[in-house]
Amino acid sequence: xxxxxxxxxxxxxxxGERLTHHTAVRLADGRVDAVGDDTLxxxxxxxxxxxxxxxxxxxxxxHVHLLPGAPRQALTFGVTTVLDMFSxxxxxxxxxxxxxxxxAADVRSSSxxxxxxxxxxxxxxxxxxxxxxxxxAERFVADRVAEGAAHLKVLYDDGTGGPxxxxxxxxxxxxxxxxxxxxxxxxxxxxxxxxxxxxDLLPTGxxxxxxxxxxxxxxxxVAAVAAAGVxxxxxxxxxxxxxxxxxxxxxxxxxxxxxxxxxxxxxxxRQRWLPPQLPDFxxxxxxxxxxxxxxxxLLAGTDAPNPGTVHGASLHRELxxxxxxxxxxxxxxxxxxxxxxxxxGLADRGRIRPxxxxxxxxxxxxxxEDITATRRLTAVWKRGTRAGLDGYVGSADxxxxxxxxxxxxxxxxxxxxxxxxxxx
Numbered sequence: 001x002x003x004x005x006x007x008x009x010x011x012x013x014x015x016g017e018r019l020t021h022h023t024a025v026r027l028a029d030g031r032v033d034a035v036g037d038d039t040l041x042x043x044x045x046x047x048x049x050x051x052x053x054x055x056x057x058x059x060x061x062x063h064v065h066l067l068p069g070a071p072r073q074a075l076t077f078g079v080t081t082v083l084d085m086f087s088x089x090x091x092x093x094x095x096x097x098x099x100x101x102x103x104a105a106d107v108r109s110s111s112x113x114x115x116x117x118x119x120x121x122x123x124x125x126x127x128x129x130x131x132x133x134x135x136x137a138e139r140f141v142a143d144r145v146a147e148g149a150a151h152l153k154v155l156y157d158d159g160t161g162g163p164x165x166x167x168x169x170x171x172x173x174x175x176x177x178x179x180x181x182x183x184x185x186x187x188x189x190x191x192x193x194x195x196x197x198x199x200d201l202l203p204t205g206x207x208x209x210x211x212x213x214x215x216x217x218x219x220x221x222v223a224a225v226a227a228a229g230v231x232x233x234x235x236x237x238x239x240x241x242x243x244x245x246x247x248x249x250x251x252x253x254x255x256x257x258x259x260x261x262x263x264x265x266x267x268x269x270r271q272r273w274l275p276p277q278l279p280d281f282x283x284x285x286x287x288x289x290x291x292x293x294x295x296x297x298l299l300a301g302t303d304a305p306n307p308g309t310v311h312g313a314s315l316h317r318e319l320x321x322x323x324x325x326x327x328x329x330x331x332x333x334x335x336x337x338x339x340x341x342x343x344x345g346l347a348d349r350g351r352i353r354p355x356x357x358x359x360x361x362x363x364x365x366x367x368x369e370d371i372t373a374t375r376r377l378t379a380v381w382k383r384g385t386r387a388g389l390d391g392y393v394g395s396a397d398x399x400x401x402x403x404x405x406x407x408x409x410x411x412x413x414x415x416x417x418x419x420x421x422x423x424x
Contacts, residue, residue, distance in 0.1 A: 058359030063301025069397025241308025
């Protein structure tokens with residue numbers, strides 16, 4: 001479907017930061033042409049009557065890992081941009097090619113992340129290039145830039161607080177990588193899972209912590225994160241893959257767009273083997289609230305396709321987790337629109353303003369008051385083109401994504417079996 005000039009009237013308009021007084025938005029040439037009232041409509045415009053609905057900027061998932069077809073699946077749920085935090089170059093190239101079409105989310109990727117030999121996430125992605133020390137930093141970053149990386153991912157995780165120890169980069173190496181990335185114009189996102197890990201990396205100059213820590217932050221640690229000026233990606237949806245409620249399977253507005261194959265995957269993941277020591281998601285939610293109250297920019301990210309998560313669908317759960325953690329619904333919406341656009345330098349999106357990309361989502365209800373309204377999608381526009389939302393389920397893209405997920409899962413199971421000697 002080609003882009004047409006469209007005027008949407010009768011809507012409530014959340015611009016990425018606040019509810020505005022505007023009731024209409026006109027889209028032309030892939031951009032927001034104007035915001036205002038019904039007088040924006042011109043002869044020949046495609047007209048959308050949005051009474052009872054709210055327009056929000058296209059949603060941004062600030063932490064994913066790509067599968068074949070993931071950009072198309074994400075757009076099905078109103079996610080118009082995904083920020084990939086570690087995928088192999090071939091997968092990234094295919095995703096970016098798919099993203100050029102109207103029915104797939106835009107993709108920004110780190111390509112391969114920087115980790116120590118044998119470090120996380122080797123179980124899933126090895127073989128790939130490793131970083132052994134500071135002297136490797138310039139070449140590693142240059143190679144990622146050559147692959148088209150839009151940001152750099154670094155991993156600082158020795159397994160503390162998790163089921164097994166693992167090799168990790170040290171702080172001097174991450175400092176060297178961060179310096180090289182900044183000289184290349186890249187934002188640096190750092191994988192950490194603990195409060196200690198987060199504090200260790202603040203002096204290196206990393207820009208983003210890729211997870212809210214899973215152990216409790218104390219007041220001085222929260223203040224240190226705030227003073228450092230870093231942003232933090234929430235990834236609270238990781239909890240949906242652990243014992244508790246049924247997660248996405250208990251979301252009647254989302255299940256039809258998940259389709260039977262992905263629902264079956266989620267059911268199987270609920271039955272998987274889990275190590276005895278599990279993350280403390282209560283602490284993570286509490287950390288998210290404390291960080292937000294301290295003025296730390298929180299970015300909504302899902303870490304899909306971790307168990308219990310699905311590209312696109314899980315961002316709606318993430319928004320709910322943020323509100324449950326203590327954010328106002330409007331602040332949660334900002335965490336999935338304007339804020340990640342600001343942090344990752346995506347100045348052309350994340351807000352509904354004249355001149356910006358016409359990436360928009362129309363939902364039934366008032367998501368700035370009741371965050372569950374985001375799950376009731378009415379329409380999605382990417383660069384001014386209304387997207388088809390019903391073509392992913394049962395498609396070749398879905399089949400390819402499921403096959404890749406199975407292969408990744410089998411690789412991890414084999415590694416865990418070897419490490420723990422358990423039958424999975």
